[in-house]
Amino acid sequence: METQAIQQLFMQHYAKMLRVARTILYDEQESKDVVSDIFAGLLHRQIALMPDTAGHYLLTSVRNQCFKRIRHQEVRLRMEEDLATEQAFDSDTEDERLTDIDEFVASNLSAQEQRIFRLRFNDGCSYEEIAAAEGISRVAVWKHLSHALNLVRNHFKK
16 A cells, blocks of 8 residues: 555544544553554555545454454463462472472581582582682582482482
């Protein structure tokens, strides 16, 4: 469709289209966005509008776009609620797991393994930093962590 024809349709139907959108959405900016999107679509797509049905097509497009936005908002809200519920559940479960792991480490690992384990996973220290802090080699750090992780994995695999 030619730009001039779209401008003419815009001048003729914009006010009616905006009123329909406001009636459905109850939001001024959202309504303007819907109407603008429809005209932008006309510019980019090859749609041939008949002069006698153009107004009906535009108003129907506004109605459909408004309902589509409402459905999208409802789905987004539902997903946000589900995500919030899931995150609350996951954080409680994760906190319980971490507490269980801490208790297992405290009761089943040697004092040196506990320090190395905590330096690595609580403080985020590298093998080199742990080796320097404990006065041992990086290979010894790896062996202690490997042993500790195997014990933790085997215990919690059950």
